[in-house]
Amino acid sequence: IETWHWDFGDGHTSEERNPEHTFVDADDYSITLTVTGPGGTETLTKEDFIDVRDVLSLTVSAVSEQVCIGESTQLFAEASGGTESYTFNWTSEPAGFVSDEQNPIITPEETTVYIVELNDGEETIEGEIEIIVRVLPEITLGEWPEVLCIEEEPPVQLTAMPEGGVYTGPNVSEDGIFTPEEATVGYNVITYTYEDENGCVNSAQDSIYIDQCVGINTNLSENATHIYPNPNQGEFTVSCNSVIERIWIVNQKGETVFDEKSHAASVNVNTDLSKGIYFLRIITSDNKEAILKKIIIR
Known part of the structure:
Protein backbone atom coordinates (compact mmCIF):
# COMPACT_ATOMS: atom_id res chain seq x y z
CA ILE A 1 0.00 0.00 0.00
CA ARG A 53 -20.93 10.97 23.56
CA ASP A 54 -20.87 14.03 25.79
CA VAL A 55 -19.20 13.51 29.15
CA LEU A 56 -21.68 12.41 31.82
CA SER A 57 -22.43 15.45 33.99
CA LEU A 58 -24.80 16.39 36.81
CA THR A 59 -26.11 19.70 38.14
CA VAL A 60 -27.95 19.72 41.50
CA SER A 61 -30.23 22.59 42.52
CA ALA A 62 -33.37 23.40 44.53
CA VAL A 63 -36.33 25.74 44.33
CA SER A 64 -35.07 27.24 47.59
CA GLU A 65 -31.86 26.39 49.43
CA GLN A 66 -33.22 27.95 52.64
CA VAL A 67 -36.58 27.01 54.18
CA CYS A 68 -38.37 27.53 57.48
CA ILE A 69 -39.36 24.60 59.69
CA GLY A 70 -42.48 23.01 58.21
CA GLU A 71 -41.88 24.28 54.68
CA SER A 72 -41.12 22.16 51.62
CA THR A 73 -38.81 22.62 48.66
CA GLN A 74 -38.05 20.61 45.54
CA LEU A 75 -34.67 19.20 44.59
CA PHE A 76 -33.55 18.98 40.97
CA ALA A 77 -30.95 16.66 39.41
CA GLU A 78 -30.19 17.82 35.85
CA ALA A 79 -28.28 15.12 33.98
CA SER A 80 -26.61 15.27 30.58
CA GLY A 81 -24.15 13.30 28.49
CA GLY A 82 -23.35 9.64 28.84
CA THR A 83 -25.79 7.09 27.49
CA GLU A 84 -28.76 9.36 28.33
CA SER A 85 -30.41 6.46 30.16
CA TYR A 86 -30.33 7.60 33.77
CA THR A 87 -31.24 6.37 37.23
CA PHE A 88 -31.15 8.51 40.38
CA ASN A 89 -30.57 7.59 44.01
CA TRP A 90 -30.96 10.27 46.69
CA THR A 91 -29.69 9.96 50.27
CA SER A 92 -29.04 12.52 52.99
CA GLU A 93 -26.71 13.54 55.80
CA PRO A 94 -27.98 13.29 58.52
CA ALA A 95 -29.41 9.99 57.27
CA GLY A 96 -33.13 9.40 56.92
CA PHE A 97 -34.05 10.45 53.41
CA VAL A 98 -34.00 8.16 50.36
CA SER A 99 -35.64 8.55 46.96
CA ASP A 100 -35.26 7.26 43.42
CA GLU A 101 -37.16 10.22 41.92
CA GLN A 102 -35.23 12.61 39.76
CA ASN A 103 -36.70 15.73 41.39
CA PRO A 104 -38.10 14.84 44.83
CA ILE A 105 -40.00 17.20 47.14
CA ILE A 106 -38.59 17.41 50.67
CA THR A 107 -39.66 18.84 54.04
CA PRO A 108 -36.51 18.84 56.18
CA GLU A 109 -36.68 19.33 59.94
CA GLU A 110 -33.06 20.43 60.22
CA THR A 111 -30.26 21.66 57.98
CA THR A 112 -29.46 18.70 55.71
CA VAL A 113 -27.08 17.78 52.88
CA TYR A 114 -28.82 15.84 50.10
CA ILE A 115 -26.64 13.59 47.95
CA VAL A 116 -27.75 12.23 44.58
CA GLU A 117 -26.04 9.38 42.73
CA LEU A 118 -26.45 9.41 38.95
CA ASN A 119 -25.90 6.26 36.90
CA ASP A 120 -26.18 5.90 33.12
CA GLY A 121 -25.53 2.16 33.01
CA GLU A 122 -21.84 2.61 32.34
CA GLU A 123 -20.68 5.28 34.76
CA THR A 124 -21.72 6.69 38.15
CA ILE A 125 -21.18 10.24 39.42
CA GLU A 126 -22.45 12.16 42.47
CA GLY A 127 -23.67 15.63 43.34
CA GLU A 128 -24.98 17.25 46.51
CA ILE A 129 -26.75 20.31 47.88
CA GLU A 130 -27.24 21.70 51.38
CA ILE A 131 -30.70 22.86 52.43
CA ILE A 132 -30.58 25.25 55.40
CA VAL A 133 -33.55 25.07 57.77
CA ARG A 134 -34.44 28.19 59.74
CA VAL A 135 -36.29 28.00 63.07
CA LEU A 136 -39.57 29.84 63.47
CA PRO A 137 -39.52 33.05 65.50
CA GLU A 138 -40.54 32.57 69.14
CA ILE A 139 -43.51 34.71 70.09
CA THR A 140 -44.35 35.90 73.60
CA LEU A 141 -47.68 37.63 74.13
CA GLY A 142 -47.85 40.50 76.58
CA GLU A 143 -50.21 40.79 79.54
CA TRP A 144 -53.46 40.94 77.62
CA PRO A 145 -56.61 41.62 79.68
CA GLU A 146 -58.71 38.56 80.42
CA VAL A 147 -62.04 40.36 80.73
CA LEU A 148 -63.26 43.77 79.56
CA CYS A 149 -66.64 45.47 79.78
CA ILE A 150 -68.49 46.30 76.60
CA GLU A 151 -69.42 49.79 77.80
CA GLU A 152 -67.33 52.71 79.05
CA GLU A 153 -64.13 50.77 78.40
CA PRO A 154 -61.27 52.59 76.61
CA PRO A 155 -59.29 50.97 73.78
CA VAL A 156 -56.50 48.65 74.91
CA GLN A 157 -53.02 48.45 73.37
CA LEU A 158 -52.04 44.80 73.07
CA THR A 159 -48.35 43.89 73.07
CA ALA A 160 -46.21 40.98 71.92
CA MET A 161 -42.57 40.16 71.32
CA PRO A 162 -40.82 40.39 68.94
CA GLU A 163 -42.37 43.70 67.98
CA GLY A 164 -43.36 44.52 64.42
CA GLY A 165 -45.92 41.78 63.79
CA VAL A 166 -49.57 42.04 62.79
CA TYR A 167 -52.66 41.56 64.95
CA THR A 168 -55.79 40.05 63.45
CA GLY A 169 -59.19 39.26 64.90
CA PRO A 170 -62.44 40.98 65.76
CA ASN A 171 -62.19 44.66 66.68
CA VAL A 172 -58.41 44.83 66.72
CA SER A 173 -56.21 46.95 64.47
CA GLU A 174 -53.10 45.60 62.76
CA ASP A 175 -50.94 47.42 65.32
CA GLY A 176 -52.79 45.85 68.26
CA ILE A 177 -55.40 48.36 69.44
CA PHE A 178 -58.44 46.43 70.71
CA THR A 179 -61.71 48.35 71.06
CA PRO A 180 -64.06 46.68 73.58
CA GLU A 181 -67.05 48.95 72.88
CA GLU A 182 -67.13 47.72 69.27
CA ALA A 183 -66.80 44.06 70.23
CA THR A 184 -69.54 41.50 70.81
CA VAL A 185 -70.22 39.93 74.18
CA GLY A 186 -68.27 36.69 74.53
CA TYR A 187 -64.81 35.52 73.56
CA ASN A 188 -62.80 37.51 71.03
CA VAL A 189 -59.89 35.44 69.71
CA ILE A 190 -56.95 37.57 68.59
CA THR A 191 -53.93 36.32 66.66
CA TYR A 192 -50.48 37.89 66.54
CA THR A 193 -48.37 36.98 63.50
CA TYR A 194 -44.70 37.80 63.08
CA GLU A 195 -42.32 37.32 60.14
CA ASP A 196 -38.58 37.42 60.81
CA GLU A 197 -35.69 38.52 58.61
CA ASN A 198 -35.45 35.02 57.09
CA GLY A 199 -39.08 35.08 55.96
CA CYS A 200 -40.13 32.57 58.64
CA VAL A 201 -43.62 33.15 60.03
CA ASN A 202 -45.10 32.13 63.38
CA SER A 203 -48.21 33.13 65.27
CA ALA A 204 -49.76 32.97 68.74
CA GLN A 205 -53.27 33.69 69.93
CA ASP A 206 -55.29 34.35 73.03
CA SER A 207 -58.82 35.49 73.78
CA ILE A 208 -60.36 38.46 75.55
CA TYR A 209 -63.79 37.98 77.10
CA ILE A 210 -66.19 40.88 76.63
CA ASP A 211 -68.78 41.07 79.42
CA GLN A 212 -71.82 43.29 79.77
CA CYS A 213 -70.65 44.01 83.32
CA VAL A 214 -74.16 44.82 84.51
CA GLY A 215 -74.36 45.02 88.28
CA ILE A 216 -71.05 43.35 89.08
CA ASN A 217 -69.89 44.42 92.53
CA THR A 218 -66.17 44.60 91.90
CA ASN A 219 -65.41 46.06 95.31
CA LEU A 220 -66.96 43.16 97.19
CA SER A 221 -67.39 39.68 95.74
CA GLU A 222 -64.93 39.78 92.84
CA ASN A 223 -61.98 41.05 94.81
CA ALA A 224 -62.73 38.63 97.65
CA THR A 225 -63.07 35.54 95.43
CA HIS A 226 -60.10 33.19 95.38
CA ILE A 227 -59.23 30.09 93.31
CA TYR A 228 -56.49 27.77 94.45
CA PRO A 229 -54.44 26.14 93.20
CA ASN A 230 -54.42 27.87 89.82
CA PRO A 231 -53.03 26.48 87.52
CA ASN A 232 -54.31 23.05 88.56
CA GLN A 233 -55.03 19.57 87.19
CA GLY A 234 -58.81 19.88 87.24
CA GLU A 235 -59.32 19.95 91.00
CA PHE A 236 -59.39 23.26 92.83
CA THR A 237 -61.19 25.25 95.54
CA VAL A 238 -63.24 28.41 95.14
CA SER A 239 -63.69 30.57 98.22
CA CYS A 240 -65.56 33.83 98.71
CA ASN A 241 -66.50 36.17 101.54
CA SER A 242 -70.16 35.56 100.68
CA VAL A 243 -72.21 32.45 99.92
CA ILE A 244 -71.46 30.84 96.54
CA GLU A 245 -74.73 29.86 94.86
CA ARG A 246 -73.57 28.62 91.46
CA ILE A 247 -70.31 27.82 89.67
CA TRP A 248 -69.97 27.01 85.98
CA ILE A 249 -67.01 26.68 83.62
CA VAL A 250 -66.90 27.63 79.94
CA ASN A 251 -64.18 26.87 77.39
CA GLN A 252 -62.68 29.33 74.91
CA LYS A 253 -65.46 28.54 72.44
CA GLY A 254 -68.04 29.75 74.96
CA GLU A 255 -69.34 26.21 75.64
CA THR A 256 -70.39 25.30 79.19
CA VAL A 257 -68.35 22.29 80.29
CA PHE A 258 -69.16 22.26 84.03
CA ASP A 259 -72.15 23.55 86.03
CA GLU A 260 -72.81 23.09 89.75
CA LYS A 261 -75.04 24.73 92.35
CA SER A 262 -73.93 25.17 95.95
CA HIS A 263 -74.66 27.02 99.18
CA ALA A 264 -71.30 27.56 100.84
CA ALA A 265 -68.52 30.11 101.05
CA SER A 266 -65.95 27.52 99.98
CA VAL A 267 -66.55 24.95 97.21
CA ASN A 268 -64.25 22.15 96.09
CA VAL A 269 -64.46 21.62 92.31
CA ASN A 270 -63.33 18.34 90.76
CA THR A 271 -63.42 18.01 86.96
CA ASP A 272 -61.93 15.77 84.27
CA LEU A 273 -61.40 18.58 81.77
CA SER A 274 -58.54 18.40 79.28
CA LYS A 275 -55.59 20.76 79.46
CA GLY A 276 -56.29 24.34 78.46
CA ILE A 277 -57.56 27.77 79.46
CA TYR A 278 -61.10 28.06 80.85
CA PHE A 279 -63.27 30.74 82.40
CA LEU A 280 -65.01 30.28 85.73
CA ARG A 281 -68.26 32.15 86.36
CA ILE A 282 -69.50 32.48 89.92
CA ILE A 283 -72.80 33.73 91.30
CA THR A 284 -72.83 34.67 94.98
CA SER A 285 -75.49 35.79 97.39
CA ASP A 286 -74.48 39.45 96.91
CA ASN A 287 -73.67 39.29 93.17
CA LYS A 288 -76.30 37.81 90.84
CA GLU A 289 -74.58 38.91 87.62
CA ALA A 290 -71.62 36.52 87.89
CA ILE A 291 -67.96 37.02 88.69
CA LEU A 292 -65.56 35.93 85.92
CA LYS A 293 -62.22 34.26 86.67
CA LYS A 294 -59.65 32.59 84.43
CA ILE A 295 -58.35 29.12 85.29
CA ILE A 296 -55.61 27.05 83.70
CA ILE A 297 -55.77 23.26 83.70
CA ARG A 298 -52.51 21.41 83.10
Missing part, protein backbone atom coordinates in the same frame (compact mmCIF):
# COMPACT_ATOMS: atom_id res chain seq x y z
CA GLU A 2 1.38 3.36 -1.04
CA THR A 3 -1.23 5.88 0.28
CA TRP A 4 -3.93 6.07 2.91
CA HIS A 5 -6.87 8.45 2.99
CA TRP A 6 -9.14 8.59 6.02
CA ASP A 7 -12.50 10.37 6.05
CA PHE A 8 -13.79 10.73 9.61
CA GLY A 9 -17.32 11.75 8.66
CA ASP A 10 -17.15 15.15 10.36
CA GLY A 11 -15.56 17.06 7.49
CA HIS A 12 -12.00 16.17 8.47
CA THR A 13 -9.58 13.79 6.74
CA SER A 14 -6.07 12.44 7.19
CA GLU A 15 -3.40 10.99 4.94
CA GLU A 16 -1.55 9.25 7.76
CA ARG A 17 -1.46 5.51 8.02
CA ASN A 18 -2.49 5.45 11.74
CA PRO A 19 -3.98 8.86 12.45
CA GLU A 20 -5.33 10.25 15.74
CA HIS A 21 -8.48 12.35 15.52
CA THR A 22 -10.56 14.30 18.06
CA PHE A 23 -14.28 14.55 17.47
CA VAL A 24 -15.83 17.81 18.68
CA ASP A 25 -19.55 17.00 18.63
CA ALA A 26 -21.48 14.06 20.01
CA ASP A 27 -22.83 11.88 17.21
CA ASP A 28 -22.45 8.55 15.39
CA TYR A 29 -19.75 8.83 12.72
CA SER A 30 -19.16 6.64 9.67
CA ILE A 31 -15.45 6.13 8.90
CA THR A 32 -14.11 5.62 5.37
CA LEU A 33 -10.60 4.41 4.47
CA THR A 34 -9.29 4.52 0.91
CA VAL A 35 -5.95 2.90 0.10
CA THR A 36 -3.92 2.74 -3.13
CA GLY A 37 -1.12 0.49 -4.18
CA PRO A 38 0.35 -1.46 -7.12
CA GLY A 39 -2.89 -3.36 -7.43
CA GLY A 40 -5.13 -0.28 -7.59
CA THR A 41 -7.46 1.48 -5.17
CA GLU A 42 -9.84 0.04 -2.59
CA THR A 43 -12.34 1.76 -0.26
CA LEU A 44 -13.90 0.45 2.96
CA THR A 45 -16.65 2.25 4.92
CA LYS A 46 -17.81 1.41 8.46
CA GLU A 47 -21.28 2.89 9.07
CA ASP A 48 -21.78 4.56 12.49
CA PHE A 49 -18.46 3.13 13.52
CA ILE A 50 -17.59 5.79 16.12
CA ASP A 51 -20.13 6.66 18.85
CA VAL A 52 -19.12 10.01 20.35
Whole structure:
Protein backbone atom coordinates (compact mmCIF):
# COMPACT_ATOMS: atom_id res chain seq x y z
CA ILE A 1 0.00 0.00 0.00
CA GLU A 2 1.38 3.36 -1.04
CA THR A 3 -1.23 5.88 0.28
CA TRP A 4 -3.93 6.07 2.91
CA HIS A 5 -6.87 8.45 2.99
CA TRP A 6 -9.14 8.59 6.02
CA ASP A 7 -12.50 10.37 6.05
CA PHE A 8 -13.79 10.73 9.61
CA GLY A 9 -17.32 11.75 8.66
CA ASP A 10 -17.15 15.15 10.36
CA GLY A 11 -15.56 17.06 7.49
CA HIS A 12 -12.00 16.17 8.47
CA THR A 13 -9.58 13.79 6.74
CA SER A 14 -6.07 12.44 7.19
CA GLU A 15 -3.40 10.99 4.94
CA GLU A 16 -1.55 9.25 7.76
CA ARG A 17 -1.46 5.51 8.02
CA ASN A 18 -2.49 5.45 11.74
CA PRO A 19 -3.98 8.86 12.45
CA GLU A 20 -5.33 10.25 15.74
CA HIS A 21 -8.48 12.35 15.52
CA THR A 22 -10.56 14.30 18.06
CA PHE A 23 -14.28 14.55 17.47
CA VAL A 24 -15.83 17.81 18.68
CA ASP A 25 -19.55 17.00 18.63
CA ALA A 26 -21.48 14.06 20.01
CA ASP A 27 -22.83 11.88 17.21
CA ASP A 28 -22.45 8.55 15.39
CA TYR A 29 -19.75 8.83 12.72
CA SER A 30 -19.16 6.64 9.67
CA ILE A 31 -15.45 6.13 8.90
CA THR A 32 -14.11 5.62 5.37
CA LEU A 33 -10.60 4.41 4.47
CA THR A 34 -9.29 4.52 0.91
CA VAL A 35 -5.95 2.90 0.10
CA THR A 36 -3.92 2.74 -3.13
CA GLY A 37 -1.12 0.49 -4.18
CA PRO A 38 0.35 -1.46 -7.12
CA GLY A 39 -2.89 -3.36 -7.43
CA GLY A 40 -5.13 -0.28 -7.59
CA THR A 41 -7.46 1.48 -5.17
CA GLU A 42 -9.84 0.04 -2.59
CA THR A 43 -12.34 1.76 -0.26
CA LEU A 44 -13.90 0.45 2.96
CA THR A 45 -16.65 2.25 4.92
CA LYS A 46 -17.81 1.41 8.46
CA GLU A 47 -21.28 2.89 9.07
CA ASP A 48 -21.78 4.56 12.49
CA PHE A 49 -18.46 3.13 13.52
CA ILE A 50 -17.59 5.79 16.12
CA ASP A 51 -20.13 6.66 18.85
CA VAL A 52 -19.12 10.01 20.35
CA ARG A 53 -20.93 10.97 23.56
CA ASP A 54 -20.87 14.03 25.79
CA VAL A 55 -19.20 13.51 29.15
CA LEU A 56 -21.68 12.41 31.82
CA SER A 57 -22.43 15.45 33.99
CA LEU A 58 -24.80 16.39 36.81
CA THR A 59 -26.11 19.70 38.14
CA VAL A 60 -27.95 19.72 41.50
CA SER A 61 -30.23 22.59 42.52
CA ALA A 62 -33.37 23.40 44.53
CA VAL A 63 -36.33 25.74 44.33
CA SER A 64 -35.07 27.24 47.59
CA GLU A 65 -31.86 26.39 49.43
CA GLN A 66 -33.22 27.95 52.64
CA VAL A 67 -36.58 27.01 54.18
CA CYS A 68 -38.37 27.53 57.48
CA ILE A 69 -39.36 24.60 59.69
CA GLY A 70 -42.48 23.01 58.21
CA GLU A 71 -41.88 24.28 54.68
CA SER A 72 -41.12 22.16 51.62
CA THR A 73 -38.81 22.62 48.66
CA GLN A 74 -38.05 20.61 45.54
CA LEU A 75 -34.67 19.20 44.59
CA PHE A 76 -33.55 18.98 40.97
CA ALA A 77 -30.95 16.66 39.41
CA GLU A 78 -30.19 17.82 35.85
CA ALA A 79 -28.28 15.12 33.98
CA SER A 80 -26.61 15.27 30.58
CA GLY A 81 -24.15 13.30 28.49
CA GLY A 82 -23.35 9.64 28.84
CA THR A 83 -25.79 7.09 27.49
CA GLU A 84 -28.76 9.36 28.33
CA SER A 85 -30.41 6.46 30.16
CA TYR A 86 -30.33 7.60 33.77
CA THR A 87 -31.24 6.37 37.23
CA PHE A 88 -31.15 8.51 40.38
CA ASN A 89 -30.57 7.59 44.01
CA TRP A 90 -30.96 10.27 46.69
CA THR A 91 -29.69 9.96 50.27
CA SER A 92 -29.04 12.52 52.99
CA GLU A 93 -26.71 13.54 55.80
CA PRO A 94 -27.98 13.29 58.52
CA ALA A 95 -29.41 9.99 57.27
CA GLY A 96 -33.13 9.40 56.92
CA PHE A 97 -34.05 10.45 53.41
CA VAL A 98 -34.00 8.16 50.36
CA SER A 99 -35.64 8.55 46.96
CA ASP A 100 -35.26 7.26 43.42
CA GLU A 101 -37.16 10.22 41.92
CA GLN A 102 -35.23 12.61 39.76
CA ASN A 103 -36.70 15.73 41.39
CA PRO A 104 -38.10 14.84 44.83
CA ILE A 105 -40.00 17.20 47.14
CA ILE A 106 -38.59 17.41 50.67
CA THR A 107 -39.66 18.84 54.04
CA PRO A 108 -36.51 18.84 56.18
CA GLU A 109 -36.68 19.33 59.94
CA GLU A 110 -33.06 20.43 60.22
CA THR A 111 -30.26 21.66 57.98
CA THR A 112 -29.46 18.70 55.71
CA VAL A 113 -27.08 17.78 52.88
CA TYR A 114 -28.82 15.84 50.10
CA ILE A 115 -26.64 13.59 47.95
CA VAL A 116 -27.75 12.23 44.58
CA GLU A 117 -26.04 9.38 42.73
CA LEU A 118 -26.45 9.41 38.95
CA ASN A 119 -25.90 6.26 36.90
CA ASP A 120 -26.18 5.90 33.12
CA GLY A 121 -25.53 2.16 33.01
CA GLU A 122 -21.84 2.61 32.34
CA GLU A 123 -20.68 5.28 34.76
CA THR A 124 -21.72 6.69 38.15
CA ILE A 125 -21.18 10.24 39.42
CA GLU A 126 -22.45 12.16 42.47
CA GLY A 127 -23.67 15.63 43.34
CA GLU A 128 -24.98 17.25 46.51
CA ILE A 129 -26.75 20.31 47.88
CA GLU A 130 -27.24 21.70 51.38
CA ILE A 131 -30.70 22.86 52.43
CA ILE A 132 -30.58 25.25 55.40
CA VAL A 133 -33.55 25.07 57.77
CA ARG A 134 -34.44 28.19 59.74
CA VAL A 135 -36.29 28.00 63.07
CA LEU A 136 -39.57 29.84 63.47
CA PRO A 137 -39.52 33.05 65.50
CA GLU A 138 -40.54 32.57 69.14
CA ILE A 139 -43.51 34.71 70.09
CA THR A 140 -44.35 35.90 73.60
CA LEU A 141 -47.68 37.63 74.13
CA GLY A 142 -47.85 40.50 76.58
CA GLU A 143 -50.21 40.79 79.54
CA TRP A 144 -53.46 40.94 77.62
CA PRO A 145 -56.61 41.62 79.68
CA GLU A 146 -58.71 38.56 80.42
CA VAL A 147 -62.04 40.36 80.73
CA LEU A 148 -63.26 43.77 79.56
CA CYS A 149 -66.64 45.47 79.78
CA ILE A 150 -68.49 46.30 76.60
CA GLU A 151 -69.42 49.79 77.80
CA GLU A 152 -67.33 52.71 79.05
CA GLU A 153 -64.13 50.77 78.40
CA PRO A 154 -61.27 52.59 76.61
CA PRO A 155 -59.29 50.97 73.78
CA VAL A 156 -56.50 48.65 74.91
CA GLN A 157 -53.02 48.45 73.37
CA LEU A 158 -52.04 44.80 73.07
CA THR A 159 -48.35 43.89 73.07
CA ALA A 160 -46.21 40.98 71.92
CA MET A 161 -42.57 40.16 71.32
CA PRO A 162 -40.82 40.39 68.94
CA GLU A 163 -42.37 43.70 67.98
CA GLY A 164 -43.36 44.52 64.42
CA GLY A 165 -45.92 41.78 63.79
CA VAL A 166 -49.57 42.04 62.79
CA TYR A 167 -52.66 41.56 64.95
CA THR A 168 -55.79 40.05 63.45
CA GLY A 169 -59.19 39.26 64.90
CA PRO A 170 -62.44 40.98 65.76
CA ASN A 171 -62.19 44.66 66.68
CA VAL A 172 -58.41 44.83 66.72
CA SER A 173 -56.21 46.95 64.47
CA GLU A 174 -53.10 45.60 62.76
CA ASP A 175 -50.94 47.42 65.32
CA GLY A 176 -52.79 45.85 68.26
CA ILE A 177 -55.40 48.36 69.44
CA PHE A 178 -58.44 46.43 70.71
CA THR A 179 -61.71 48.35 71.06
CA PRO A 180 -64.06 46.68 73.58
CA GLU A 181 -67.05 48.95 72.88
CA GLU A 182 -67.13 47.72 69.27
CA ALA A 183 -66.80 44.06 70.23
CA THR A 184 -69.54 41.50 70.81
CA VAL A 185 -70.22 39.93 74.18
CA GLY A 186 -68.27 36.69 74.53
CA TYR A 187 -64.81 35.52 73.56
CA ASN A 188 -62.80 37.51 71.03
CA VAL A 189 -59.89 35.44 69.71
CA ILE A 190 -56.95 37.57 68.59
CA THR A 191 -53.93 36.32 66.66
CA TYR A 192 -50.48 37.89 66.54
CA THR A 193 -48.37 36.98 63.50
CA TYR A 194 -44.70 37.80 63.08
CA GLU A 195 -42.32 37.32 60.14
CA ASP A 196 -38.58 37.42 60.81
CA GLU A 197 -35.69 38.52 58.61
CA ASN A 198 -35.45 35.02 57.09
CA GLY A 199 -39.08 35.08 55.96
CA CYS A 200 -40.13 32.57 58.64
CA VAL A 201 -43.62 33.15 60.03
CA ASN A 202 -45.10 32.13 63.38
CA SER A 203 -48.21 33.13 65.27
CA ALA A 204 -49.76 32.97 68.74
CA GLN A 205 -53.27 33.69 69.93
CA ASP A 206 -55.29 34.35 73.03
CA SER A 207 -58.82 35.49 73.78
CA ILE A 208 -60.36 38.46 75.55
CA TYR A 209 -63.79 37.98 77.10
CA ILE A 210 -66.19 40.88 76.63
CA ASP A 211 -68.78 41.07 79.42
CA GLN A 212 -71.82 43.29 79.77
CA CYS A 213 -70.65 44.01 83.32
CA VAL A 214 -74.16 44.82 84.51
CA GLY A 215 -74.36 45.02 88.28
CA ILE A 216 -71.05 43.35 89.08
CA ASN A 217 -69.89 44.42 92.53
CA THR A 218 -66.17 44.60 91.90
CA ASN A 219 -65.41 46.06 95.31
CA LEU A 220 -66.96 43.16 97.19
CA SER A 221 -67.39 39.68 95.74
CA GLU A 222 -64.93 39.78 92.84
CA ASN A 223 -61.98 41.05 94.81
CA ALA A 224 -62.73 38.63 97.65
CA THR A 225 -63.07 35.54 95.43
CA HIS A 226 -60.10 33.19 95.38
CA ILE A 227 -59.23 30.09 93.31
CA TYR A 228 -56.49 27.77 94.45
CA PRO A 229 -54.44 26.14 93.20
CA ASN A 230 -54.42 27.87 89.82
CA PRO A 231 -53.03 26.48 87.52
CA ASN A 232 -54.31 23.05 88.56
CA GLN A 233 -55.03 19.57 87.19
CA GLY A 234 -58.81 19.88 87.24
CA GLU A 235 -59.32 19.95 91.00
CA PHE A 236 -59.39 23.26 92.83
CA THR A 237 -61.19 25.25 95.54
CA VAL A 238 -63.24 28.41 95.14
CA SER A 239 -63.69 30.57 98.22
CA CYS A 240 -65.56 33.83 98.71
CA ASN A 241 -66.50 36.17 101.54
CA SER A 242 -70.16 35.56 100.68
CA VAL A 243 -72.21 32.45 99.92
CA ILE A 244 -71.46 30.84 96.54
CA GLU A 245 -74.73 29.86 94.86
CA ARG A 246 -73.57 28.62 91.46
CA ILE A 247 -70.31 27.82 89.67
CA TRP A 248 -69.97 27.01 85.98
CA ILE A 249 -67.01 26.68 83.62
CA VAL A 250 -66.90 27.63 79.94
CA ASN A 251 -64.18 26.87 77.39
CA GLN A 252 -62.68 29.33 74.91
CA LYS A 253 -65.46 28.54 72.44
CA GLY A 254 -68.04 29.75 74.96
CA GLU A 255 -69.34 26.21 75.64
CA THR A 256 -70.39 25.30 79.19
CA VAL A 257 -68.35 22.29 80.29
CA PHE A 258 -69.16 22.26 84.03
CA ASP A 259 -72.15 23.55 86.03
CA GLU A 260 -72.81 23.09 89.75
CA LYS A 261 -75.04 24.73 92.35
CA SER A 262 -73.93 25.17 95.95
CA HIS A 263 -74.66 27.02 99.18
CA ALA A 264 -71.30 27.56 100.84
CA ALA A 265 -68.52 30.11 101.05
CA SER A 266 -65.95 27.52 99.98
CA VAL A 267 -66.55 24.95 97.21
CA ASN A 268 -64.25 22.15 96.09
CA VAL A 269 -64.46 21.62 92.31
CA ASN A 270 -63.33 18.34 90.76
CA THR A 271 -63.42 18.01 86.96
CA ASP A 272 -61.93 15.77 84.27
CA LEU A 273 -61.40 18.58 81.77
CA SER A 274 -58.54 18.40 79.28
CA LYS A 275 -55.59 20.76 79.46
CA GLY A 276 -56.29 24.34 78.46
CA ILE A 277 -57.56 27.77 79.46
CA TYR A 278 -61.10 28.06 80.85
CA PHE A 279 -63.27 30.74 82.40
CA LEU A 280 -65.01 30.28 85.73
CA ARG A 281 -68.26 32.15 86.36
CA ILE A 282 -69.50 32.48 89.92
CA ILE A 283 -72.80 33.73 91.30
CA THR A 284 -72.83 34.67 94.98
CA SER A 285 -75.49 35.79 97.39
CA ASP A 286 -74.48 39.45 96.91
CA ASN A 287 -73.67 39.29 93.17
CA LYS A 288 -76.30 37.81 90.84
CA GLU A 289 -74.58 38.91 87.62
CA ALA A 290 -71.62 36.52 87.89
CA ILE A 291 -67.96 37.02 88.69
CA LEU A 292 -65.56 35.93 85.92
CA LYS A 293 -62.22 34.26 86.67
CA LYS A 294 -59.65 32.59 84.43
CA ILE A 295 -58.35 29.12 85.29
CA ILE A 296 -55.61 27.05 83.70
CA ILE A 297 -55.77 23.26 83.70
CA ARG A 298 -52.51 21.41 83.10
